[in-house]
Amino acid sequence: MLYLTRKAEFAASHYYHNPEFSVEENQRIFGKCNNPNGHGHNYMLEVTVKGEVDPRSGFVVDLKQLKEVMYREVLQAMDHRFLNKEVPEFASQIPTTENIAIAIWKRLAGKLERAKLHRIRVYETPDLFVDFYGET
Amino acid sequence: MKAHLSRRYLFSASHRLHSDAMSAEENHLTYGKCNNPYGHGHNYILQITVSGQVDNRTGMVCNLADLDGFIEREVLARYDHQNLNTLPDFAQEVPTTENLSIQIYEIVQRGFTRAHLEKVRLEETMMNSFEYAGEEGA
Numbered sequence: 477m478l479y480l481t482r483k484a485e486f487a488a489s490h491y492y493h494n495p496e497f498s499v500e501e502n503q504r505i506f507g508k509c510n511n512p513n514g515h516g517h518n519y520m521l522e523v524t525v526k527g528e529v530d531p532r533s534g535f536v537v538d539l540k541q542l543k544e545v546m547y548r549e550v551l552q553a554m555d556h557r558f559l560n561k562e563v564p565e566f567a568s569q570i571p572t573t574e575n576i577a578i579a580i581w582k583r584l585a586g587k588l589e590r591a592k593l594h595r596i597r598v599y600e601t602p603d604l605f606v607d608f609y610g611e612t
Numbered sequence: 613m614k615a616h617l618s619r620r621y622l623f624s625a626s627h628r629l630h631s632d633a634m635s636a637e638e639n640h641l642t643y644g645k646c647n648n649p650y651g652h653g654h655n656y657i658l659q660i661t662v663s664g665q666v667d668n669r670t671g672m673v674c675n676l677a678d679l680d681g682f683i684e685r686e687v688l689a690r691y692d693h694q695n696l697n698t699l700p701d702f703a704q705e706v707p708t709t710e711n712l713s714i715q716i717y718e719i720v721q722r723g724f725t726r727a728h729l730e731k732v733r734l735e736e737t738m739m740n741s742f743e744y745a746g747e748e749g750a
Contacts, residue, residue, distance in 0.1 A: 494669055505670060507677065570671035574615045578666065603620035604676070607661075611614040 478536045479594055481524040484546055486555035489514040490571040493560075514558055519576070520599040521550065523584065527591035537591035549583040573600040577608040585610070616730060617673045618661040621683055623692035626653040627707040630697075651695060656709075657735035658687065660720060662727035674727040682724045687716055709736040713744040721746070 491514040492506040502510050509515070523546060527536045553563055559571040565579045577598040585593050599605040628651035629643040639647050646652070660683065664673045690699075696707035705711050717732040731745035 492671070496669070505675065572666075572671035574613075574617065574666045574673055575671045577615060578613050605618050606673075607616040607618070608613070609616075 477526050478529055479524055479526050480536045480539075480542075480591070481522050482539065482542050482546065484521045484523075484551060486519050486521065486551055487516060488519060488554050488557050488559050489516040490559040490566070491515065492570050492572065494570060514560065517600050519554075520602075520605075521546075521580065522595075522597040522599075523580075523593070524595040524597070525588060525591035526594040530590065537588060541589060542591075545584060545587050549587060550580050553583075573598050573604065573606040574608075577606045581608050581610055613666050614663060615666050615673050616661055616663045617679075617727070618659055619676065619679060619683075621658045621660075621688060622655055623658065623688050624653060624655050625691050625694050625696050626651045627696040627702075628652070629706055629708060631706055651697065654736050656691075656712075658683070658716065659733040659735070661730040661733070662724075663730050664727040678726050679724065682720070686719050686723055690719075709734050709740070709742045710744075713742045717744045717746060 491511055492509040493502055493512065494505075497505065523542070525537050525542065529536055554576075557563060559566045559576070563571070563579075565571075566575070569575050577596045580598065581593060581596045584596070593610065596608045597605055628648065629646040630639050630649075631642075634642065660679070662674060662679065666673060690701075691712075696702050696712070699707075701707075701715055702711070713732050713734045716734070717729070720732065721729050729746075731743050733741060733743045735741040
């Protein structure tokens, strides 16, 4: 089994707010991240796929295909966007790094030929990242 | 949905690798430059990985403010800008990064209950890193 990781950067803004919480609860739980005008990050995405090496091509996955799928399914939707207002998943859930990683997994799962998704890693900053392995 | 959250922290500390159970020659052979009696320092990068279910109401495995607060109080305040060899923690063991990783793991395991601790990673330099995930089978 071989693991291949492809990185991509995207710049997006977001804020944390739960409409079911009071104003005070939102402030207490989310602090500065509750600013309704949002704030931004240069997110770094790492998509790790796994599979056996194809004996004819020497590939685990066609990197050109992986890049296209990542662009079409994730980057087009999220890059240079205000996540809360422009990405459908975040109309009803908070665009935390956790939820972004899970949303990206769901967008990519099953879209690759041959290789399977192993891990989605999203860096919100260089010192904060989330890994999602598809576990419920 | 279960996710793994990792957070990185910086602390600066000095240490000297030396064991009283070894002769001067053995210490020099085992530890080389790290046996310098004056010690030397590192900018340690501590990476904590916790896991748990993503809370439906907050979208978080745990609140970062809680994790940061705990690490600041219980780990960074303990080790940052210290000479590790002078601390009670290292009265009986050599302050290798292996031993420091284990100590930090145990501090977090005992005291931070808002998420499951997966592992502690310590980067001693840009070239050396150590990970401890608890004892296997525990």
